[in-house]
Amino acid sequence: MLTQERQKLIENYVNQHELCRVCDLSKLTATSESTIRRDLIRMEEKGLVRRVHGGAQSVKKLAHDVSQHIRFTMNHDDKVRIARYAVEHYVHENDYLFIDAGTTAYEMVPFLANVAGITIVTNGIETTLSAVGHGINTMLLGGKIKEDTHAVIGQFAIEQLQSMNFAASFIGTNGIDHNGNLTTPDPEEAAIKKQAIACADHTYVLTDETKIGERNFAVFGNVKHLTVITNKLKVQSKKILPAKVNLKEAK
Amino acid sequence: MLTQERQKLIENYVNQHELCRVCDLSKLTATSESTIRRDLIRMEEKGLVRRVHGGAQSVKKLAHDVSQHIRFTMNHDDKVRIARYAVEHYVHENDYLFIDAGTTAYEMVPFLANVAGITIVTNGIETTLSAVGHGINTMLLGGKIKEDTHAVIGQFAIEQLQSMNFAASFIGTNGIDHNGNLTTPDPEEAAIKKQAIACADHTYVLTDETKIGERNFAVFGNVKHLTVITNKLKVQSKKILPAKVNLKEAK
DNA sequence: CTTGTTTTTGCATAAAAGTGAATGATTTTG
DNA sequence: CAAAATCATTCACTTTTATGCAAAAACAAG
Known part of the structure; x- marks a missing residue:
C-alpha cells in the first residue's frame, strides 16, 4: 500500500469518527502502530489531524463549536x-x-x-x-x-x-x-x-x-x-x- | 476509553445536569475519582466547566452538542x-x-x-x-x-x-x-x-x-x-x- | 538483471504520560 | 468544635510514545 493512500485512509477514518485510537488505524491499514504514529506526525504537521495521547482527532469544526x-x-x-x-x-x-x-x-x-x-x-x-x-x-x-x-x-x-x-x-x-x-x-x-x-x-x-x-x-x-x-x-x-x-x- | 472521549462525556453530563458530583462522573465514565478530578482541572482551565467542592458546574445552561x-x-x-x-x-x-x-x-x-x-x-x-x-x-x-x-x-x-x-x-x-x-x-x-x-x-x-x-x-x-x-x-x-x-x- | 543507494517499515527499549489507590490536608456540615 | 466528606499529592503500575537500528522494499543507474 502506498504511503499516500494509507494517509488518505487515515484522514477519512479520523474525520468520519472524529476521534480514534492508534490501534484502530493500525488494524484499518494493516500496518504497525509505529507506521501509524509516523503518519500521524506528518499529517499533524500538515494540519490534517490533531494528535492526542492514544490516537488522533479530526480537526474539522463541527456544530458544537458555535455555542462555545x-x-x-x-x-x-x-x-x-x-x-x-x-x-x-x-x-x-x-x-x-x-x-x-x-x-x-x-x-x-x-x-x-x-x-x-x-x-x-x-x-x-x-x-x-x-x-x-x-x-x-x-x-x-x-x-x-x-x-x-x-x-x-x-x-x-x-x-x-x-x-x-x-x-x-x-x-x-x-x-x-x-x-x-x-x-x-x-x-x-x-x-x-x-x-x-x-x-x-x-x-x-x-x-x-x-x-x-x-x-x-x-x-x-x-x-x-x-x-x-x-x-x-x-x-x-x-x-x-x-x-x-x-x-x-x-x- | 480515550481522554478526549471521556472529557466530552463529562462535559455533556455536566451541561445536562447543571451541577453534579465527582462520584457520578466516576460512575458515568467507569474511572476513578482521581481521573475525574484531573479531567475537571484541565477542563476548567479551558473554560468548559466550573469546579465546585464536591463536583462540577456547567458554565452555560445547555449542551448543544448533540453531534457528539x-x-x-x-x-x-x-x-x-x-x-x-x-x-x-x-x-x-x-x-x-x-x-x-x-x-x-x-x-x-x-x-x-x-x-x-x-x-x-x-x-x-x-x-x-x-x-x-x-x-x-x-x-x-x-x-x-x-x-x-x-x-x-x-x-x-x-x-x-x-x-x-x-x-x-x-x-x-x-x-x-x-x-x-x-x-x-x-x-x-x-x-x-x-x-x-x-x-x-x-x-x-x-x-x-x-x-x-x-x-x-x-x-x-x-x-x-x-x-x-x-x-x-x-x-x-x-x-x-x-x-x-x-x-x-x-x- | 544486478548493484548500490535511499526510503520505508517493524521491533526493541527507554522515556513520557495516564491511571488508580493511599495518605494526609482541607473544606463542609451538623 | 468534631465528624464526615472532599481534595491535593504522592507513588506504584500500566499504557502509549519516541528513538535507534536492522531488515525489507522501492528506486536508479550501469
Missing part, C-alpha cells in the same frame, strides 16, 4: 444585561415573540424560560437549540443557512413570517448611524429583520454601545419607529443618536 | 457503512436531495461533502449544522421543533416540502414489519417522511438490522415502492421481510 463561540464573543456581560432587561420589561406571559438570530437576542433565552406560556419564532439555529433545551415552545423558520452566522435566510423564511403576528420582535443590529438607520452587512438577513418588524406590534432593537455610529450595507429599519435597548452609554455615544429616539439603558 | 451524542449511539459503525453505501451508489453530482433527520442519514453528510454541486434539504438541525460545516449547500425546513430528536415537524415544513422536487429522498425508520410497513412513533415525523417520499423521484430507506421486525405507531410508507439500504443481514432477519423487497446490503 457565542460564549466568548465581545461584550458578553453587556449582552446578558441587555437581554435580561428586554425580557423583564417587555415580555409577558403567553406572548408570541420573534427572536432574531444573533448573539444578543440569543442571551434572552435563559430569561425567557422563566416566562410562562410563551412561544418564540426565530431564524437562529443556536437560539432554537438553546430554547428547545430550556423547554420553550419554539418554531424555527425554514430556508437557506448562512454559513458564518447560522442564520436562516431566504424567500421561504420571509413567506413563513408573513403568515405570523407577534406581540414583539427582538432584533439585533450591526449598526445604528446618526440618522437612526439600522444596518447589517447581509441584505438577506436585513430582509428577514424587516419582515419580522412588519409582523410585530412592537419591535425592540438590542444593541451594545460598540454598534452605535456604525454603518453597514443593508438598511432594515429606523429607530424612530422602534425602541432601542442598550447598555449604559457614554455621552459621546448618545450624541451620535437622533434626538428623539426611544432609548432604554439596561442598568 | 450521535456518535455514541448504537451500531455507529453499521450506520456509517450504510450511509457511505447510500452516497456512493445513489447520489450524483448536482443532485437535489432530501436528507431525513435522524442518526443514520446524518452520517451521510461527510460523504456528501465529496460530491460536487449537490443541494440538500433536511428537517434535522444537527444534520444542517454538520452539512453547513462541510460546505454543502443546505436548506432547512421550518416549523416546530421536536424536543428529543431536534427534528423539524409540522404543517409549515410540509407545505415547504410540497413546493420541492428531489432526485432522491433518504429516510430513516424506526421499524420495518413483516408486511413491509415503515413506521415511526411520532405521527408528525411520519407526515414529514411521507411528504418527502412523495416529492422524490426515488426514495431510499436507511436502516440497520435492529429495526427489522419492529413496529411503531405511525406508518409512513411501504418498502414495496422504495429501496431499503441496510447492513449485512442475518438469515432470520431476511425472513421477516416481504419476499420481493428491493434490498441492498452495504458491504
Whole structure:
C-alpha cells in the first residue's frame, strides 16, 4: 500500500469518527502502530489531524463549536444585561415573540424560560437549540443557512413570517448611524429583520454601545419607529443618536 | 476509553445536569475519582466547566452538542457503512436531495461533502449544522421543533416540502414489519417522511438490522415502492421481510 | 538483471504520560 | 468544635510514545 493512500485512509477514518485510537488505524491499514504514529506526525504537521495521547482527532469544526463561540464573543456581560432587561420589561406571559438570530437576542433565552406560556419564532439555529433545551415552545423558520452566522435566510423564511403576528420582535443590529438607520452587512438577513418588524406590534432593537455610529450595507429599519435597548452609554455615544429616539439603558 | 472521549462525556453530563458530583462522573465514565478530578482541572482551565467542592458546574445552561451524542449511539459503525453505501451508489453530482433527520442519514453528510454541486434539504438541525460545516449547500425546513430528536415537524415544513422536487429522498425508520410497513412513533415525523417520499423521484430507506421486525405507531410508507439500504443481514432477519423487497446490503 | 543507494517499515527499549489507590490536608456540615 | 466528606499529592503500575537500528522494499543507474 502506498504511503499516500494509507494517509488518505487515515484522514477519512479520523474525520468520519472524529476521534480514534492508534490501534484502530493500525488494524484499518494493516500496518504497525509505529507506521501509524509516523503518519500521524506528518499529517499533524500538515494540519490534517490533531494528535492526542492514544490516537488522533479530526480537526474539522463541527456544530458544537458555535455555542462555545457565542460564549466568548465581545461584550458578553453587556449582552446578558441587555437581554435580561428586554425580557423583564417587555415580555409577558403567553406572548408570541420573534427572536432574531444573533448573539444578543440569543442571551434572552435563559430569561425567557422563566416566562410562562410563551412561544418564540426565530431564524437562529443556536437560539432554537438553546430554547428547545430550556423547554420553550419554539418554531424555527425554514430556508437557506448562512454559513458564518447560522442564520436562516431566504424567500421561504420571509413567506413563513408573513403568515405570523407577534406581540414583539427582538432584533439585533450591526449598526445604528446618526440618522437612526439600522444596518447589517447581509441584505438577506436585513430582509428577514424587516419582515419580522412588519409582523410585530412592537419591535425592540438590542444593541451594545460598540454598534452605535456604525454603518453597514443593508438598511432594515429606523429607530424612530422602534425602541432601542442598550447598555449604559457614554455621552459621546448618545450624541451620535437622533434626538428623539426611544432609548432604554439596561442598568 | 480515550481522554478526549471521556472529557466530552463529562462535559455533556455536566451541561445536562447543571451541577453534579465527582462520584457520578466516576460512575458515568467507569474511572476513578482521581481521573475525574484531573479531567475537571484541565477542563476548567479551558473554560468548559466550573469546579465546585464536591463536583462540577456547567458554565452555560445547555449542551448543544448533540453531534457528539450521535456518535455514541448504537451500531455507529453499521450506520456509517450504510450511509457511505447510500452516497456512493445513489447520489450524483448536482443532485437535489432530501436528507431525513435522524442518526443514520446524518452520517451521510461527510460523504456528501465529496460530491460536487449537490443541494440538500433536511428537517434535522444537527444534520444542517454538520452539512453547513462541510460546505454543502443546505436548506432547512421550518416549523416546530421536536424536543428529543431536534427534528423539524409540522404543517409549515410540509407545505415547504410540497413546493420541492428531489432526485432522491433518504429516510430513516424506526421499524420495518413483516408486511413491509415503515413506521415511526411520532405521527408528525411520519407526515414529514411521507411528504418527502412523495416529492422524490426515488426514495431510499436507511436502516440497520435492529429495526427489522419492529413496529411503531405511525406508518409512513411501504418498502414495496422504495429501496431499503441496510447492513449485512442475518438469515432470520431476511425472513421477516416481504419476499420481493428491493434490498441492498452495504458491504 | 544486478548493484548500490535511499526510503520505508517493524521491533526493541527507554522515556513520557495516564491511571488508580493511599495518605494526609482541607473544606463542609451538623 | 468534631465528624464526615472532599481534595491535593504522592507513588506504584500500566499504557502509549519516541528513538535507534536492522531488515525489507522501492528506486536508479550501469
